[in-house]
Amino acid sequence: MRAAISILAAALACLPNAAFAKSYVTPAMHARVAAGLDDLLKMKFDAAESEFAALEKLNPEHPYAGFGRTSVAWMRYIYENEQSDQSLLKPFEERVRATITTAERWIAKRPDDAEAWMAHGAASGIYGRLLVTRRRYVKGYFTARRAMKSIHKALEIDPDLEDAKLGIGMYDYYTDVYPHFIGALAKLVLGGNRARGIATLREVAAKGRYSKWSAKMLLVEIYNHDPFGAADPKQAVAIMKEVRAAYPESSILHSAELVSLYNAGRFDEAAAGAREFVRRVETGRYLPIEKAKGYGILGHALWAQGKAAEAVDAFTTGAAVELKGALSRWAVWGLIRAGNALETMGKRGAAMDFYARAKNQPDHWGYRKLAVRWLSKPFFENGPPYSMVPSHK
Incomplete structure (x- = not known):
């Protein structure tokens, strides 16, 4: 969940402000971009694909349509399949390359187009996010650094390009934070600045x-998880209330609100919200794969309330959710958390069975080492409440 908000924000960061001093984007194109953005926030990926395809017909030479379709591919991989379907990576990478090529052709003829420079940088930036998500941190950093060259060029042309400033803020914050947790980046001088980024x-x-x-969602992530003094879950709850009022049917925003409530210590509300989340899955309002997420949030809320046995039941129910015959991301996390909760009940023997099952799952998310850790030694973690975010340290 920690990465989820920033990933979504990265996908949306390039979408344009309609009031640039000089723009090659027509009002009709802006309307398609706005509609596509709304569909992405609502998690309506087919509709977003249609909007960006229509945008491409309006001007097939401009890079915005390509980046919009790249964002759809990214969101399908991250949210629709929880990074489970690896066959989606190739079409995403192809769209990244196509967008970069389109942007370079456009910029060669119109080097004064700040929006095109931003699209060029955003395409590299979203690929950098993929690399970080897949734990290829060094390559991800250098890809993002190249992206910033184009973003800075966009701001040189148009200093009021707010969407480009979003990319700068993300880069400043995360290049300051990541080296503290990712050994591969610890010796690099990345030049980030958390305070400036925030x-x-x-x-x-x-x-x-x-x-x-996008900026509000990134601030929610920071307020929920920043370990250096900026954490403010109550502020995250306040922001999510505003965001959800605008997009009440978005499952990813719903889950982000529940995580914020949990981190703010409002466990009763988080549990009630998680049950509503599961009902929305069961009635077809949310994707079937998201049932594991709903039960994962519910399990953590119950665990924090001192209801470890009920938490185990919730985690176990979520751990049965499959995608194409394999357990989903949140299902595997549910196996590990069921084992952890059992250990807090003094049932290590039963917990070992859950860890063993998690260890034997495909390791798309880096969870196997967590299962191996708790197979080799008893569970210990600061809590309750326990973090809803897996720690890979």
């Missing part, structure tokens, strides 16, 4: 047009 994101959240939602 300040930039706050500016975009206040002044941005389309990018304001």
